Amino acid sequence: MPFEAMYDIPTVLTADEILDKAFKRASKVDFEGRTRIETVREINIGKLKSVSDTIASTMGKYVKAFPSIDRENPFYAELINVTIGRDKLKKSLGAMDWCRGTVARVAKVAMREIAFARHISRIDEIRRSAYGRISSLVKQVDKELTFLANARHVMKKYPAVNPDDPTIVVAGSPNVGKSQLVLRISTAKPRVAVYPFTTQEISVGTFEKKYFRYQVIDTPGLLDRELSERNPMELRGILALKHLADVVLFMFDPTESCGYPMAQQEHLLETVKKEFSSVPIVEVENKSDMTKTKSDRIKISAETGAGIQKLVDHLVVLLKSQQPL
Ligand SMILES: Nc1nc2c(ncn2[C@@H]2O[C@H](COP(=O)(O)OP(=O)(O)O)[C@@H](O)[C@H]2O)c(=O)[nH]1
Ligand SMILES: [Mg+2]
Known part of the structure; x- marks a missing residue:
């Protein structure tokens, strides 16, 4: 077990970096429909799905990687509490869950609207407005992302002990x-x-x-x-x-x-x-x-x-x- 760092937490990105990553990935979505509107429709649905998935999986990864303090061994729970703050950590991880859930919902609603939209211009408009809302949702948790990035640095230095070993x-x-x-x-x-x-x-x-x-x-x-x-x-x-x-x-x-x-x-x-x-x-x-x-x-x-x-x-x-x- 832990001879290296106690907690192996991935790099925590900023809100802008997460959005960059999500939009860049989404821009690669391609589709060849039978008609022009079908092509545009599928591409935009695909983009929204991709953006939502990237954000959900990125933030989901953070939620999973950080220990859940209530279930953590009391020694590390105390360490986390003193160096990071139990409530702040909980709140930040909660914000990740809230954000990924809300982004997914916004994307889903937009995808449904696109499925029924009759004009290419309308499809673009729906997608653009969904992008805008998703951006502001992710930016809303920028402080929490910064907090988690700092917490990760602090936790990297924790002494690696195995609480189960005598x-x-x-x-x-x-x-x-x-x-x-x-x-x-x-x-x-x-x-x-x-x-x-x-x-x-x-x-x-x-x-x-x-x-x-x-x-x-x-x-x-x-x-x-x-x-x-x-x-x-x-x-x-x-x-x-x-x-x-x-x-x-x-x-x-x-x-x-x-x-x-x-x-x-x-x-x-x-x-x-x-x-x-x-x-x-x-x-x-x-x-x-x-x-x-x-x-x-x-x-x-x-x-x-x-x-x-x-x-x-x-x-x-x-x-x-x-x-x-
Ligand atoms: N003669 C002798 N000196 C010892 C022994 N154990 C430690 N020392 C010396 O005592 C000093 C303090 O040892 P250290 O392990 O740093 O003590 P700590 O402050 O309790 O960690 C060092 O100079 C050691 O070399 C021992 O068994 N015999
Ligand atoms: Mg000593």
Whole structure:
């Protein structure tokens, strides 16, 4: 699944570009009737049908390509809501549906009128006036098209995570070795992505164990500081993370070479525990190549790799026990 961009949304055209495309295509419609009026009639009906189909399929493609937020996984729903706005997205997609439906109706009425028109000049007139109305209908949703084009750009940068894969979220004070660990346990290079709630990039690592894939997520700026230091946006980012986390791995640096005394690291753990009260927390002590404490926490060295395999096995067992059978 999603190792590339999370959402694959086609380029969203402007109103003028859509009209250009539709009219250009329609201009190629040709027909050889038995009489001149029959020829003109069929060509104009064909043009209207072509214009209407192009607009309907172009806008229909957008409606289909954007996720419907009500059915979206809560993690991405939150991302969409924060970066794009749930209501605006809904409204814009609704406008597409309205426009394509109304264009189709206008075209249909005009085609019927053309079918009964007696004069070539009248046929032209009907077609031209239908073109005019269709143009103004499409132009009416130009703002929504621009909005969708921007939304597409924003969504392209979303971190590609698979909400269905069991997920480990890494927490702990800065410099304890979180990034190092994600790098160490990932079988492929972790993907770095923009997470709209934080000023820093997050990294998403993955590993496989017995044909199952697991995700490890490091979110600098979110789970490395006390609650009181976080702004509302960061708190929302944590909220979104909760939808994703099946386990929180909390990392300590007992050497305190990270610059944070153990008491402070312990205090951070308490905050994280409160926030993720429904998620099991695995406590790990890193930098075991420098110091080993007498605690009964799992001890690893993200640097040398010591204890990593045991940690991974432990996490997998824990995650497996959570999976619905
Ligand atoms: N000695 C030792 N240093 C480590 C270990 N893991 C990480 N470090 C070092 O600790 C520093 C911070 O690591 P980093 O992964 O960036 O920490 P993060 O801020 O928690 O992501 C880096 O200089 C790492 O090289 C370890 O197991 N042993
Ligand atoms: Mg880091």
